[in-house]
Amino acid sequence: MAIPAQATPIATPAAQPESTAFTSGEPMTPPGAYPPEPMGFFTDTTICIGCKACEVACKNWNGLQAETFILSGDSYDNTRHLNGVNWRHVKFIEQFPESREGGRWLLMSDVCKHCVHAGCLEVCPTGAIIRTEYDTVVIQADVCNGCRACIGACPFGVIEINPLSKTAMKCTLCYDRLQSGLPPACAKACPTESIKFGTIADLHATANNRVQQLNAQAKAEGRPEDAYLYGADESMLGGLNAFFLLVDRPETYGLPAEAKLPSRNLPAASALGIGGALGMAALGAATFRKRRMDAFAAEARGEGEVEGETLRSGGDASLRGEEEDER
Secondary structure (H helix, E strand, O other): OOOOOOOOOOOOOOOOOOOOOOOOOOOOOOOOOOOOOEEEEEEEEHHHOOHHHHHHHHHHHHOOOOOOOOOOOOOOOOOOOOOOOOOOOOEEEEEEEOOOOOEEEEEEOOOOOEEOHHHHHOOOOOOOOEEEEOOOEOOOOOOOOOOOHHHOOOOOOOOOEEEOOOEEOOOOOOOOHHOOOOOOHHHHHOOOOEEEEEEEEHHHHHHHHHHHHHHHHHOOOOOOEEEEEEEOOOOOOOOOOOEEEEEEOHHHHHHOOOOOOOOHHHEEEEEEHHHHHHHHHHHHHHHHHHHHHHHHHHHHHHHHHHHHHHHHHHHHHHHHHHHHHHH
């Protein structure tokens, strides 16, 4: 079969102005890239069908190794959670009575939240975790030393060590694709558009309209108006750049009702540390004082015993002298 002389490009870069002068401090955005503004995901869980196309697309684009799974028995979920080789995870939540009648499925494609105030970025000792011009959070594998500090700092359990690279890894929101003007692979592959990609401002508007639509339908049908947005406002870590539409409590989806930064624990931890140090100092001083008092008491007892021996010796000598005189 003949090979065409020139393949059709995947994406045609936008025309760039002739002037390419940069001012110090300005981000150097590659030609054809999305403009540098906050971008992210809005995941509408009500239209997720659990096909896992997002998981496959993520692995394919990012070159993540395949795994040999043991069937979990937890519905159709064998991935179980996000980790260093699974940057997307579709959750299957079955809500059925024992009769299996009148229940429902809850499906959600989970991912890194790219928090505005990210705990992982806050604790990274090497500067491997950075914030990009799209307000996303990316781990630089070549700078990561595998210390695992970010794993404990993430309130969502997103980050883990990749067994091949031995470094922390997670979703990058396809940073390389954004720099080429392409949407993230998972959003591109989603057949129902449950995963929506765009600017945060546009996603918020779309999400609010969807919540109103669902709750209006529920009200008209006499059902509970239970649709709401998780992580869309600043009350949770300054806002999540990957937020969700849910219809049950966050804990049902394996999400925390409240997420806190590690630095929020600093005042309490500092007070506890200072209190512990003062307590140890007081205990040490008391122990030292007790030892000194015991030493003084022992010394006093020793002097008393010497004086007693002297008196006893003198008395015995006098008694012996009197006996000799009598003889």
